[in-house]
Amino acid sequence: TIAVSEVYYQMRSYSEALTVLDSASLSSKIQNPQFENQCRKIDVQLNGVDKNQDLYSNSLNTIRSGNSVSSQEQQSVQQTKDEIVAVLQENKMYDEEIHLRKQSIEFNTKLNNLAEVSKDRVAISKNLDAKGETSAAIKEAEEAVRIVTTIDNPLTEASAFLSVAGLYEKNGQTNKALSAYKKYSDAITRKEAQSESRLIEKSELIRKQKDIEEYTKDVSIGQQTVFRQQLVIYGLLGIILIIGVTSFFIYKNAQASKLANRLLALKSLRGQMNPHFIFNALNSVNQFISQQDERTANQFLSEFAMLMRLVLENSQEDFIPLQKEQEILSLYLKLEHYRFRDKFDYEIKVDENVNPEAIQIPPMLIQPYIENAVWHGLRYKNEKGKLLLHFYRQNRHLVAEITDDGIGRQRSAELKTENQKKHNSTGLKNIEERLAIINKVYQLDYRVHIEDRKNNGTQVSVYLPFIKQS
Known part of the structure; x- marks a missing residue:
């Protein structure tokens, strides 16, 4: 029933969506808590924002009058706020959204929910900026940064620093913008470290679970032995049955553990965007500033911020549309071209029979090979070189072909320092491991072929x- 109602909701047929819910039985409504959320969402569309803002305020007052607030009540208030905010944003009602979020800040401050307070202040900052009140927007964003630095929440901290950095940049405060982007980068690094720590904890938990299973198996065997001594024939049959069932579940658990480990490893590898590029990019900004080339520095910072946003948005996905990956790679090449514009030109070519919106690929899989072409092939060339990124179909595969006319792998290896060799080896090894895990988990055939040109x-x-978007 809820699914049918949601279909009408997406079609903007709100009355029909509510009629479907009303037709459900009373027992269904009681047993399914999603009914209330769906009704409230439809009510926002049917009765407008003002009525539901009043309901939101009344909900806050009712909760404040109690001694404590349950997690279910907090979740209900948050859902109500999100549904109203969605309508306000759709209609660009900036003042109304600011008022609503100030109520939320007061509510969450009393609950000491500082992460939500910081998120609301970032949102208020964006609304003020949209109204043209840049100074007030910066003040709100700075307050969000101050709050979030008092708690251990790297992801929320990264969002706050990214927001204030963009405002500094827009206001011409280049040095402050650079400092904020560095702190944003540090927060992302700490988030990755936390993910790695959780991965280790989960691996340890899986190991302990296996120990418990082994111990349980030993105890079970001992019990089966006593039972076999008491009832020989029935005992033997019981042992065979128990061993069969136990073996089946042990096998299923082992397979599930392997899959979980592979998915965790894939997530860890996917999050390892090369910090080498981030630090070099920030150094380039310093260089532009030292050369008093503020216009280029601002332009570089703007493109860099856009790239970081795209990487952050897609870092949790196993597959993204080719169109998004193409946008990321285009930004990356544009930034590299800022730094080495006298060393190479580039072109991105997509054949007409390739639909970038319909095809799914793993994010940040192609970037390391482009980085190798620029840093180890084209950078050392005396004359200006050319890099071509070409997407085309070949049988059942989409082929991403990176071609450069640089100095070649052999000459590049001769020029590399030991540190460069280690960095290059680690980056390509991560890609190989990632492809191997994807092939095992999803039963696919990803592969890479590298060829020296004549x-x-x-x-x-x-x-x-080929993976089509569902």
């Missing part, structure tokens, strides 16, 4: 199985 340069072909 007249110097390198050609890397990444074969990506």
